[in-house]
Amino acid sequence: MEGIYLDNNATTMVDPVIVEEMLPYFTDQFGNPSSMHAFGNKVGFAIKKARKQIQELLGAEHDSEIIFTSCGTESDSTAILSALKAQPERNEIITTVVEHPAVLTLCEHLEKEGYKVHYLKVDAKGRLDLSEYQQVLSERVAVVSVMWANNETGTIFPVREMAEMANRAGVMFHTDAVQAVGKIPMDLKSTKIDMLSISGHKLHAPKGIGVLYLRRGVRFRPLLRGGHQERGRRAGTENTASIVGLGKATELAMEHMEFENTTVAAMRDRLQEGILDAVPYSFVTGDPDNRLPNTCNIAFEYIEGEAILMLLNKQGIAASSGSACTSGSLEPSHVMRAMDIPYTAAHGSVRFSFSRYNTMAEVEKVIEVVPPIMAQLRKLSPYWDGDRPLDEPEKAFAPTYA
């Protein structure tokens, strides 16, 4: 596929090495790992190996703490619903306003069922206020669910510290680490994190495979009951090939951890600098000093994200946007709104997310292509005049809103 792919927080390419590793489990070794015959005799070992590989990347104490699921969303749902089911006397949840819909939509639904949800707010850089968090921690809270890193801005939350605080208050702690795993070194055994979600397709494994890390001893209630797979904690015949793929993917992520935090981060930094230098009225959203090495989110003022993406796409560049129009909802990204980004900028926010398959040559190409696109769209913008915004743009153009 020709083109420059800078949308790795949405999903990633499956590494060809990983595909190679997976293929036998569709054909020769297609057997059910639970069966007593030769068609599946290697499968059980393969799953065991994958579990070990993932244990290693996470720094988990035991491999039995790794539960395979169908995706990041399932892991999130399993974690939160398990905490509620296992502790019926507790009916509160703490989360943040900037979580992925996998957590937010579930929490909103649980509110309708009578649970009380505390949504921690963020500041203009997307950071939490830990004293606000401390105040809502109580014995009524069943679970805290806070993402490790934000998918839109890459901003990292202090989950280790927050898990300690939850632990001191006797509250379970879950983190959606879908964006963080493979990009940030982890050692779960030395933390107080009780549950953690992974999704394979964010780290070059296939879509449709996830993991829930469940610390040994944490009370648990399965989401799916049925067969004895995953020690009865997640019934359903294992997605063998994808499990093998995810195992290999975590191994590769370990090997590239340093590369990710040096070379990939350098490409990201160069892109950011190149764009900010060349495009006036643009700025980075989130917390640039504390974010994933592969992500940068830039707001281009007075123009709209979907239009930007369409023009980028025409040049073979893939990115994504927090604009309302790309999501099919009418609201701009909840993450941009939570940080109080003015809507004339929030709609024009574009996320560039890298992987180890990007190159510096691609970065230079994007830096070349982006400024004329922004200029072209600004020429159409009612907030823009010549080479700058109107004076007091939001007063000079103040439409009647429907």
Added chain:
Amino acid sequence: MWDYSETVKEHFYNPRNAGAVEEANATGDVGSLSCGDALRLTLKVNPETEVIEDAGFQTFGCGSAIASSSALTEIVKGMTLDDALTVSNQDIADYLEGLPPEKMHCSVMGREALQAAVADYRGEEWSDDHEEGALICKCFAVDAVLIEETVRANNLKTVEEVANYTKAGGGCASCHEGIEEILAMVFEEKGETFDPTADVIPAVESTPETLVAGATGMTNLQRIRKIEKVIESLRPQLQLDGGDVELVDVMGDTIYVNMTGACNGCQMAAMTLGGIQQRLIEELGSFVKVLPSTEMPKTAAGV
């Protein structure tokens, strides 16, 4: 990525009439608050003839907002103001060979900008009467505000009734949970509880007499003649689009019709049926349901 028509893409990549018109004497600034899109339309109107001699747009918005703005300026150039005011958002969408349902509001914004610009030219105050909510039904592009208002105005009680009145939920059915939530909210306002398993309670007892007289005091014969007349009046429009409709039977509040030609069998058929139903409800002054004759009960159809 959205499934945009080639025409939408063409107008987005090569917008017509971008920028403000010089010597403009009419300006319409409108925006869609929920979506964040905004549009400034400038017109140069000949004061003698009221013909729009030039039109230009500046748009802060997505691909389809820009394409809709471009289409709008192309459509209205050369029109008189009165003619321009008859341009509907559907006309804009049609000009672009359709818009995804989620994007229909972009064409609405175009029409509103036009109304605002004409009001500006005539020294009138323009205010918008249309509020827009989150999109609930993606098959027929129906938003929450419209559903809520229709539920209130007509005292609707079930998802089925909502589908009959607004078309929302009449397609793939995946928005039924959302519709139930709106019903539950309106019920709660009235201090009642919504029962999703309840059957439609007929507003009037369905005795032959009430069916004959309806709420409007017409005899059965008058009523059927009226229905015939309404359907007759809609045929020329449908024939223009290569389709046709005929009245098959009337059973109480249910009117069976036969759709033919281009209207038959596609999503447009459902849209058209909804439109016919709407007209009949207006003309008869009472609720009726319009169904294709294929849904007629076998025994009643005499086969």
